[in-house]
Amino acid sequence: MAAAAPPxxxxxxxxxxxxxxxxxxxxxxxxxxxxxxxxxxxxKLIHQMAVFERLTDLFQATPAALSATLFxxxxxxxxxxxxVFLLELCTSPFPPSQNPHFTPRLKSLHLDLPIHDPExxxxxxxxxxxxxxxxxxxxxxxxxxxxxxxxxxxFYIEDIFVRECYRRKGLGKMLLSAVAAQAAKMGYGRxxxxxxxxxxxxxxxxxxxxxxxxxEWRICRLTGEALRAHAHVxx
Amino acid sequence: MAAAAPPxxxxxxxxxxxxxxxxxxxxxxxxxxxxxxxxxxxxKLIHQMAVFERLTDLFQATPAALSATLFxxxxxxxxxxxxVFLLELCTSPFPPSQNPHFTPRLKSLHLDLPIHDPExxxxxxxxxxxxxxxxxxxxxxxxxxxxxxxxxxxFYIEDIFVRECYRRKGLGKMLLSAVAAQAAKMGYGRxxxxxxxxxxxxxxxxxxxxxxxxxEWRICRLTGEALRAHAHVxx
Numbered sequence: 001m002a003a004a005a006p007p008x009x010x011x012x013x014x015x016x017x018x019x020x021x022x023x024x025x026x027x028x029x030x031x032x033x034x035x036x037x038x039x040x041x042x043x044k045l046i047h048q049m050a051v052f053e054r055l056t057d058l059f060q061a062t063p064a065a066l067s068a069t070l071f072x073x074x075x076x077x078x079x080x081x082x083x084v085f086l087l088e089l090c091t092s093p094f095p096p097s098q099n100p101h102f103t104p105r106l107k108s109l110h111l112d113l114p115i116h117d118p119e120x121x122x123x124x125x126x127x128x129x130x131x132x133x134x135x136x137x138x139x140x141x142x143x144x145x146x147x148x149x150x151x152x153x154x155f156y157i158e159d160i161f162v163r164e165c166y167r168r169k170g171l172g173k174m175l176l177s178a179v180a181a182q183a184a185k186m187g188y189g190r191x192x193x194x195x196x197x198x199x200x201x202x203x204x205x206x207x208x209x210x211x212x213x214x215x216e217w218r219i220c221r222l223t224g225e226a227l228r229a230h231a232h233v234x235x
Numbered sequence: 236m237a238a239a240a241p242p243x244x245x246x247x248x249x250x251x252x253x254x255x256x257x258x259x260x261x262x263x264x265x266x267x268x269x270x271x272x273x274x275x276x277x278x279k280l281i282h283q284m285a286v287f288e289r290l291t292d293l294f295q296a297t298p299a300a301l302s303a304t305l306f307x308x309x310x311x312x313x314x315x316x317x318x319v320f321l322l323e324l325c326t327s328p329f330p331p332s333q334n335p336h337f338t339p340r341l342k343s344l345h346l347d348l349p350i351h352d353p354e355x356x357x358x359x360x361x362x363x364x365x366x367x368x369x370x371x372x373x374x375x376x377x378x379x380x381x382x383x384x385x386x387x388x389x390f391y392i393e394d395i396f397v398r399e400c401y402r403r404k405g406l407g408k409m410l411l412s413a414v415a416a417q418a419a420k421m422g423y424g425r426x427x428x429x430x431x432x433x434x435x436x437x438x439x440x441x442x443x444x445x446x447x448x449x450x451e452w453r454i455c456r457l458t459g460e461a462l463r464a465h466a467h468v469x470x
Contacts, residue, residue, distance in 0.1 A: 046384070055384065060384060061383060061386035062386060066383075069381070069386055069388060076311060080311070081315065081316070143381055144316070144378065146317045146378055146393055148281045148284075148376055149285060149290065149295060151295065151304055153304060158380070180457055183462060184466035185466055189458060190456055190457060190462060191456075191457045191462060192454055192456050193454075194453060194454055195452070195453055196451050196453075197451050197452070197453050198451065210457055210462070211455045212457075213455055217429040217430070218429060218431075218432050218449065219427055219428075219429055219452050219454075221426070221446060221447050222444065222445055222447075223389075223424060226445030226446070227424075229419075231416050231419035231420055
């Protein structure tokens with residue numbers, strides 16, 4: 001038979017937590033078509049990618065060269081040639097915006113902690129409708145490719161990049177999915193990109209998104225002098 | 236000491252060989268831009284490629300789908316989108332021809348034996364300037380790609396194919412070199428394509444042409460239902 005239970009200790013004073021401020025830990029995101037005004041940011045993002053991949057020795061891009069090749073005068077419509085989606089982030093909601101070629105994709109993320117962005121000043125958006133709190137966080141560059149077996153175009157993703165302080169929050173997935181959604185909308189046959197074979201985390205991530213990894217194909221590249229040598233010979 | 240040698244047999248009567256007829260064993264070749272009129276041949280060539288690669292289960296191309304995607308109304312200029320070079324062969328020289336976008340590349344091959352083409356009838360050229368002896372022998376399909384590190388376009392070769400009876404004569408090399416020469420002429424940064432890792436003969440051939448094989452990259456592909464699933468979600 002159990003001893004009589006001691007009297008319960010006095011209940012602790014209830015701790016009153018402040019109501020969470022929804023906007024404080026909410027990050028609003030937008031994926032939109034990039035324009036020539038975004039070139040300075042795109043240039044910095046590509047350079048950060050080169051640093052991340054330890055390939056700065058191959059980095060030769062200048063803002064002028066990016067402008068001339070990505071946003072030439074009389075540029076063809078988006079999706080028919082080189083196309084850039086830019087990822088923007090803001091602590092307040094984005095205004096509704098219209099673009100005849102692409103309706104920006106909006107999504108809000110609920111985070112435990114606000115993100116400290118040490119490069120906020122350098123990455124303030126140049127969008128005409130952006131306030132000072134809109135920050136560029138990443139990009140994806142893609143262009144049409146073609147499958148002769150399907151007799152259909154597709155998209156090839158050359159680069160996808162999210163700045164370090166915004167990683168591991170599903171933003172890369174959002175960029176990739178925006179390209180896939182556009183391909184599906186246009187009736188295209190496939191979306192392709194490449195991954196380094198030792199990058200097992202990326203491979204796992206891509207497989208979870210429904211991608212197949214083709215183990216047998218290898219990329220062949222003709223560049224530099226070996227390429228220029230073909231200009232003057234008729235083999 | 237050797238026995239006296241028997242008298243030599245009478246010398247055989249000299250065999251008089253006919254003078255080789257230069258045109259009889261010369262094959263004239265032309266690489267030119269394909270047009271919508273070439274679609275029936277392009278379709279047959281793609282099908283032959285699928286048979287060669289044992290991938291006929293993936294072959295879905297129809298002439299109508301190829302026409303609509305490769306030669307749409309208001310098609311952009313060659314080299315800015317999907318572009319096809321056609322390889323033609325003839326036992327007599329090609330007439331001079333002009334094209335504002337691409338001057339056909341001509342070369343003559345000297346062969347020990349004439350080539351027997353069992354499909355000559357099916358592959359008579361539809362070129363407006365071609366006589367009945369001009370035969371389609373192969374093609375290469377390519378389109379612009381982009382290097383962010385170089386801030387330059389390049390070309391990606393999706394398919395390169397030479398019909399069986401014309402192989403091992405340097406014609407594949409001529410098609411590849413025509414693309415490389417065009418890239419070099421346009422100041423492009425590189426030409427890329429893929430090869431199966433077990434196809435050691437092709438790898439050796441590409442390396443001899445100056446290409447690097449990139450061992451670490453793997454192709455990721457999102458297609459079919461996995462692609463279409465992205466049309467309706469905002470990940």
